[in-house]
Amino acid sequence: MTQLAITNPATGQKIADVLADDAASVAHKAQRARAAQPAWAKVPLAERKACIARFREGVVRDLPQLAEVMTRETGKPITMSRNELNGLLPRIDFFLGMVDAVTAPEKVYDEGGMTERIEHAPLGVVANISAWNYPWFVGCNVIVPALLTGNAVLYKPSEFATLTGLEIARLLHEAGVPQDVFVPVIGAGPVGAALLEQKLDGLFFTGSYATGARIAQAVGSKLVKLQLELGGKDPAYVCDDADPKAAAESLADGAMYNTGQSCCSVERIYVHEKVHDAFLAHFVAAVKGYKAGDPMADDTYIGAITRAPQLDVLDAQVADAKKKGAMLHVGGERLKGPGNWFAATVFSNVDHTMEIMREESFGPVIGIQKVKGDDEAVRLMNDTRYGLTAGVYTHDRARAERILSQVNAGSLYWNCCDRVSPRLPWSGYGDSGIGLTLSTYGIEAFTRPRAWHLRSA
Numbered sequence: 001m002t003q004l005a006i007t008n009p010a011t012g013q014k015i016a017d018v019l020a021d022d023a024a025s026v027a028h029k030a031q032r033a034r035a036a037q038p039a040w041a042k043v044p045l046a047e048r049k050a051c052i053a054r055f056r057e058g059v060v061r062d063l064p065q066l067a068e069v070m071t072r073e074t075g076k077p078i079t080m081s082r083n084e085l086n087g088l089l090p091r092i093d094f095f096l097g098m099v100d101a102v103t104a105p106e107k108v109y110d111e112g113g114m115t116e117r118i119e120h121a122p123l124g125v126v127a128n129i130s131a132w133n134y135p136w137f138v139g140c141n142v143i144v145p146a147l148l149t150g151n152a153v154l155y156k157p158s159e160f161a162t163l164t165g166l167e168i169a170r171l172l173h174e175a176g177v178p179q180d181v182f183v184p185v186i187g188a189g190p191v192g193a194a195l196l197e198q199k200l201d202g203l204f205f206t207g208s209y210a211t212g213a214r215i216a217q218a219v220g221s222k223l224v225k226l227q228l229e230l231g232g233k234d235p236a237y238v239c240d241d242a243d244p245k246a247a248a249e250s251l252a253d254g255a256m257y258n259t260g261q262s263c264c265s266v267e268r269i270y271v272h273e274k275v276h277d278a279f280l281a282h283f284v285a286a287v288k289g290y291k292a293g294d295p296m297a298d299d300t301y302i303g304a305i306t307r308a309p310q311l312d313v314l315d316a317q318v319a320d321a322k323k324k325g326a327m328l329h330v331g332g333e334r335l336k337g338p339g340n341w342f343a344a345t346v347f348s349n350v351d352h353t354m355e356i357m358r359e360e361s362f363g364p365v366i367g368i369q370k371v372k373g374d375d376e377a378v379r380l381m382n383d384t385r386y387g388l389t390a391g392v393y394t395h396d397r398a399r400a401e402r403i404l405s406q407v408n409a410g411s412l413y414w415n416c417c418d419r420v421s422p423r424l425p426w427s428g429y430g431d432s433g434i435g436l437t438l439s440t441y442g443i444e445a446f447t448r449p450r451a452w453h454l455r456s457a
């Protein structure tokens with residue numbers, strides 16, 4: 001076992017040393033989970049639900065402290081940490097409310113002494129390799145339905161959200177989930193790679209395309225059920241009949257919330273030429289109103305950049321946009337440290353030769369492009385290798401639905417953005433991933449439908 005240093009990205013200061021796993025301890029944990037899973041699957045669903053309900057109570061009870069832990073290790077503004085934890089509660093309620101119906105055995109045929117039944121068995125031992133940007137959301141989207149449906153979970157939080165991962169483990173264990181049924185695996189990429197070497201029945205990953213593709217290659221020959229929830233370059237289009245101020249305020253928040261470090265952040269905006277200038281003025285005004293600073297302060301909106309290397313990506317996108325003729329309205333540079341900081345940045349006069357309109361920024365930068373009409377907007381929205389979300393702002397719902405039905409994205413928004421619902425499936429086209437979480441399909445994903453053919457003698 002080695003030590004993993006946890007650093008506060010807002011100050012650059014080390015805040016903790018945590019014992020990390022190595023290949024031997026990962027293998028040992030996987031064996032323990034394998035041994036413990038059958039007994040967990042036999043625990044009546046009502047008892048597994050009671051454990052998750054107690055976990056929810058623990059989240060409510062400890063919420064202020066959990067928010068502080070998350071803010072200290074990720075640099076997420078404290079109000080947004082509280083929002084994430086509060087937003088987790090209806091997700092847990094959804095899973096608790098739906099799991100009985102989704103996993104109930106189904107008799108699909110019963111005639112002439114022949115009965116056919118579908119059983120929803122657990123997958124077995126599943127691994128969850130997770131991201132840091134919404135660690136409670138993306139972790140619990142997997143952990144909660146996986147445990148409810150009788151799986152054991154090996155959970156590797158991101159090395160940038162380790163303390164949060166350990167809090168999730170503490171609360172689940174306190175709530176009665178056995179230590180070997182929910183097992184945190186601690187460390188960075190190499191520890192994740194060690195996890196892939198274990199015998200797994202499902203692998204659920206949230207993170208970047210680059211890591212997701214590497215993982216898919218690594219486990220390809222093992223034929224493990226694989227889900228990859230990856231990045232996006234999410235577009236929005238503002239039509240000529242939209243209210244430019246309302247659209248600008250909604251989209252500025254969608255682009256800059258969580259300091260732009262959301263998989264479903266608005267990453268590029270197309271605006272009809274008739275409302276472009278008014279929209280741009282309102283958008284820049286909204287962004288100038290966002291206060292950057294101490295993530296622990298209640299009035300902070302722009303927090304730290306969690307991973308220092310992302311600053312180089314943002315620098316490169318800004319330099320590339322400037323070189324190719326984009327117009328900078330605000331920001332465009334790093335903010336003074338200590339810690340990792342980047343100013344909220346708005347460019348107009350952008351096009352698809354620029355990285356800022358093509359590659360995930362994952363930071364507080366946005367390009368706004370003028371378009372002549374709906375056809376051009378649809379063409380540009382689809383000019384991407386990603387496809388997580390897309391939005392349209394217009395008074396005309398039929399027009400929005402006509403446009404959105406032509407866009408390749410898993411989630412489609414009319415007059416809203418950067419929104420996730422527990423009732424709806426969360427998935428992406430292309431390099432945004434494979435598989436899904438949330439909705440009833442996101443419970444089913446952790447089960448194996450087994451076919452029973454029963455002939456009475």
Ligand code: NAD
Binds near residue numbers: 132156211263
């Ligand atoms: P990342 O790919 O750097 O890391 C994700 C996880 O993979 C971490 O736990 C990391 O330790 C682990 N890892 C790294 N190398 C590994 C390897 N070789 N084998 C196994 N595991 C390995 O991503 P990140 O920086 O944590 O997250 C940001 C990315 O996640 C963005 O692209 C964002 O869009 C995406 N994301 C997507 C969703 C979604 O729902 N689609 C949600 C949140 C974040």
